[in-house]
Amino acid sequence: MIKAKINNVDVEVPEGTSILWAARKANFTIPTLCSHPDLVPGGQCGICVVEIEGIPGLKRACMTPLGEGWKVHTHTARLMEIRRQLVELILSYHDTDCLTCIKNNNCELQALAATLGINTVEWHSLEERLPIDRSSAAIVRDPNKCILCGRCTQVCSNMQTVNALAVNHRGYSTVITAAFDMGLGNSVCINCGQCVVHCPVGALYENSHIEKVWDAIHDPDKFVVVQEAPAVRVMLGEEFGMEPGTLVTGKMYAALRRIGFDAVLDTNFSADLTIIEEGTELVSRLKTGKNLPLITSCSPGWIKFMETFFHDMIPHMSTAKSPQQMFGALAKTYFAEQRGIAPEKIVSVSIMPCTAKKFECQRPEMRASGFQDVDFVLTTREIGRMLREAGIDLNEMPDEKADSLLGEYTGAATIFGTTGGVMEAALRSAYFLVAGRELESIDIAPVRGLKGIKEAEIDIDGLKVKVAVAHSGGQARRLMEKVQDQLRNEGKSEYHFIEVMACPGGCVGGGGQSWGSNMAKRARRGESLYAEDRSLQHRRSHENPSIKVLYEKFLGKPNSEKSHTLLHTHYYKRSTVDGDIIAEQ
Amino acid sequence: MVTENQCSCEQAQEEELYGKLQEVIKEHKGKPKELIMALHKAQNLFGYLPRKVQEMVAEGLNVSLSEVYGVITFYNFFSTAPQGRNNVKVCLGTACYVRGGQALLKKAEKELGIKADETTEDRRYSLGIVRCIGACGLAPAMLINDDVYGRVKTTKMMEIIKKYE
Numbered sequence: 001m002i003k004a005k006i007n008n009v010d011v012e013v014p015e016g017t018s019i020l021w022a023a024r025k026a027n028f029t030i031p032t033l034c035s036h037p038d039l040v041p042g043g044q045c046g047i048c049v050v051e052i053e054g055i056p057g058l059k060r061a062c063m064t065p066l067g068e069g070w071k072v073h074t075h076t077a078r079l080m081e082i083r084r085q086l087v088e089l090i091l092s093y094h095d096t097d098c099l100t101c102i103k104n105n106n107c108e109l110q111a112l113a114a115t116l117g118i119n120t121v122e123w124h125s126l127e128e129r130l131p132i133d134r135s136s137a138a139i140v141r142d143p144n145k146c147i148l149c150g151r152c153t154q155v156c157s158n159m160q161t162v163n164a165l166a167v168n169h170r171g172y173s174t175v176i177t178a179a180f181d182m183g184l185g186n187s188v189c190i191n192c193g194q195c196v197v198h199c200p201v202g203a204l205y206e207n208s209h210i211e212k213v214w215d216a217i218h219d220p221d222k223f224v225v226v227q228e229a230p231a232v233r234v235m236l237g238e239e240f241g242m243e244p245g246t247l248v249t250g251k252m253y254a255a256l257r258r259i260g261f262d263a264v265l266d267t268n269f270s271a272d273l274t275i276i277e278e279g280t281e282l283v284s285r286l287k288t289g290k291n292l293p294l295i296t297s298c299s300p301g302w303i304k305f306m307e308t309f310f311h312d313m314i315p316h317m318s319t320a321k322s323p324q325q326m327f328g329a330l331a332k333t334y335f336a337e338q339r340g341i342a343p344e345k346i347v348s349v350s351i352m353p354c355t356a357k358k359f360e361c362q363r364p365e366m367r368a369s370g371f372q373d374v375d376f377v378l379t380t381r382e383i384g385r386m387l388r389e390a391g392i393d394l395n396e397m398p399d400e401k402a403d404s405l406l407g408e409y410t411g412a413a414t415i416f417g418t419t420g421g422v423m424e425a426a427l428r429s430a431y432f433l434v435a436g437r438e439l440e441s442i443d444i445a446p447v448r449g450l451k452g453i454k455e456a457e458i459d460i461d462g463l464k465v466k467v468a469v470a471h472s473g474g475q476a477r478r479l480m481e482k483v484q485d486q487l488r489n490e491g492k493s494e495y496h497f498i499e500v501m502a503c504p505g506g507c508v509g510g511g512g513q514s515w516g517s518n519m520a521k522r523a524r525r526g527e528s529l530y531a532e533d534r535s536l537q538h539r540r541s542h543e544n545p546s547i548k549v550l551y552e553k554f555l556g557k558p559n560s561e562k563s564h565t566l567l568h569t570h571y572y573k574r575s576t577v578d579g580d581i582i583a584e585q
Numbered sequence: 586m587v588t589e590n591q592c593s594c595e596q597a598q599e600e601e602l603y604g605k606l607q608e609v610i611k612e613h614k615g616k617p618k619e620l621i622m623a624l625h626k627a628q629n630l631f632g633y634l635p636r637k638v639q640e641m642v643a644e645g646l647n648v649s650l651s652e653v654y655g656v657i658t659f660y661n662f663f664s665t666a667p668q669g670r671n672n673v674k675v676c677l678g679t680a681c682y683v684r685g686g687q688a689l690l691k692k693a694e695k696e697l698g699i700k701a702d703e704t705t706e707d708r709r710y711s712l713g714i715v716r717c718i719g720a721c722g723l724a725p726a727m728l729i730n731d732d733v734y735g736r737v738k739t740t741k742m743m744e745i746i747k748k749y750e
Contacts, residue, residue, distance in 0.1 A: 166655040
């Protein structure tokens with residue numbers, strides 16, 4: 001333990017604790033801008049500088065571990081003046097049109113300027129505004145808002161190992177862009193949106209579909225159906241000041257009905273369907289031994305990552321579409337048929353914790369119904385904004401139920417929203433499909449939680465099924481490299497089934513979550529999903545009564561020809577230069 | 586016929602250059618830390634770093650393309666556009682700046698019809714800016730290829746430049 005004084009207050013912290021965190025223990029908040037609890041401090045902004053008696057110069061609190069016996073000062077007149085000047089310099093080249101900024105009221109720079117009491121900016125930039133990058137289906141980048149803190153490049157290269165964004169040019173011309181300044185839409189960007197959720201200002205945000213969805217809702221000729229991803233129900237409450245992880249399923253249905261969606265359905269229904277299709281696929285691959293390990297395909301960020309960096313794994317991918325796209329294909333076929341609505345009148349909207357889903361719904365192959373299966377994707381933040389625009393407070397909503405046909409779900413579906421959930425849900429059903437009886441202990445603990453790559457072995461009637469779970473591009477890369485090595489050297493992998501999610505924590509940590517998120521919040525959302533799973537009557541996808549009806553009335557049986565047409569897909573090989581499709585597989 | 590000959594000749598030359606580039610890449614294969622060295626050699630071959638060269642270096646050294654591009658745009662030395670036969674550099678270091686370097690640059694831009702960091706269509710000249718070449722006593726200074734010119738006047742400037750074919 002290290003003993004020291006911060007502003008004359010005694011503190012004792014474990015060795016290696018930065019001055020920044022030590023000061024918080026002494027109840028002093030050192031202002032920061034580039035620092036983020038989940039990232040390695042880079043010291044780019046310099047706002048957190050402190051003085052240490054006997055040590056010349058200023059030290060950055062985020063990067064300096066507290067030393068024994070140090071006397072640290074965090075808020076001297078000199079430091080406060082320096083911080084003000086630093087922020088004024090940032091503001092001098094920052095586009096300070098705050099009222100119309102996407103991050104208005106959620107901006108860390110805005111909050112910092114308020115905290116430091118900045119009321120004038122004496123310098124003004126002579127630089128012209130740079131063009132806003134709108135080339136991507138998922139993510140918009142506004143370089144005029146960027147403060148070059150480096151959080152986005154750190155998550156893109158270290159956490160996700162995608163390396164789409166980098167610092168280019170230098171000095172006053174420094175700008176963060178994709179290679180050749182070609183725009184994110186012409187890069188290897190996987191649309192995961194981790195850069196978006198880590199950006200302290202309004203330089204990165206989703207390509208919004210809000211206006212198009214309002215237009216559809218207000219068009220009397222359109223029938224607007226809405227689906228909500230598993231993770232959204234433990235995230236949306238935060239948009240209305242609730243504790244992270246508050247489960248708001250019923251309130252969410254009520255709110256969506258009130259803003260004018262014609263049918264309020266649920267992605268959880270199609271998550272159950274995904275399990276039936278993917279579980280059947282797993283069972284058949286286990287029987288034939290071909291193309292093992294089977295790898296999950298729910299995460300569109302992961303799909304583009306695989307297509308770009310690991311396209312030799314395409315034969316191992318589950319051909320099952322993601323729940324969003326299964327829902328989309330059924331909304332304009334089965335649902336339209338059963339409800340007697342012309343499919344061309346249906347506008348299909350999804351609410352996702354994800355930015356990559358915006359890219360996924362526009363993929364050219366996602367038109368199984370004869371129309372674009374999912375028309376618009378809203379992030380959790382966007383639906384929060386729409387509800388506020390419509391004067392609806394989620395806190396005041398009653399608990400309602402989803403509409404029938406595509407609304408019922410089991411506990412297995414709801415845990416899709418957190419890392420390990422798809423794996424656990426699939427094993428619950430695969431066990432039943434192989435063994436003909438239910439898994440004794442329904443909770444599969446080793447695949448839960450936020451630690452790195454998770455592994456488990458399940459004994460299904462003597463067949464030992466080894467599984468692995470990765471969440472984040474970086475972990476996916478490590479796991480895939482291991483599998484590639486095993487396939488190359490031994491002809492087969494030790495794993496039978498692998499779940500990959502592109503975002504740390506799974507969907508509860510997606511690029512469409514509320515601003516100001518961190519790993520602690522992601523963990524609480526995940527726990528909340530497991531709690532909902534425990535509370536539900538049915539906890540295995542194959543027990544979902546509406547799914548049984550769907551197969552009886554419409555699809556026939558799992559992996560049938562009709563299932564394949566509507567619910568399964570194929571993948572492409574993509575260029576590591578610009579992410580473009582090279583050749584169809 | 587002449588054009589065809591030229592065409593195939595240029596193609597052959599390019600193929601030869603890419604062959605040499607492959608050798609450079611082989612030397613540094615899988616060594617991300619040697620990126621700058623490899624780019625340096627590549628630029629010596631091509632005179633600049635076209636996009637295809639950047640892509641090949643990135644793949645060969647196992648470095649992301651965005652990192653390669655970041656390095657190239659950071660260092661003044663690297664160029665992503667073809668260079669002219671003659672490199673005209675106007676010094677804008679402090680001494681040259683106060684003694685009229687900016688006026689020299691403007692004059693050169695006007696006369697050559699290009700901006701700084703650009704190359705004339707006939708590839709005769711590339712125009713650039715340097716920040717001090719240690720000839721402050723001769724301010725304002727100009728550099729053409731390896732030749733230094735001091736106390737350059739805007740009226741005499743083009744005479745000097747035109748000597749270079």
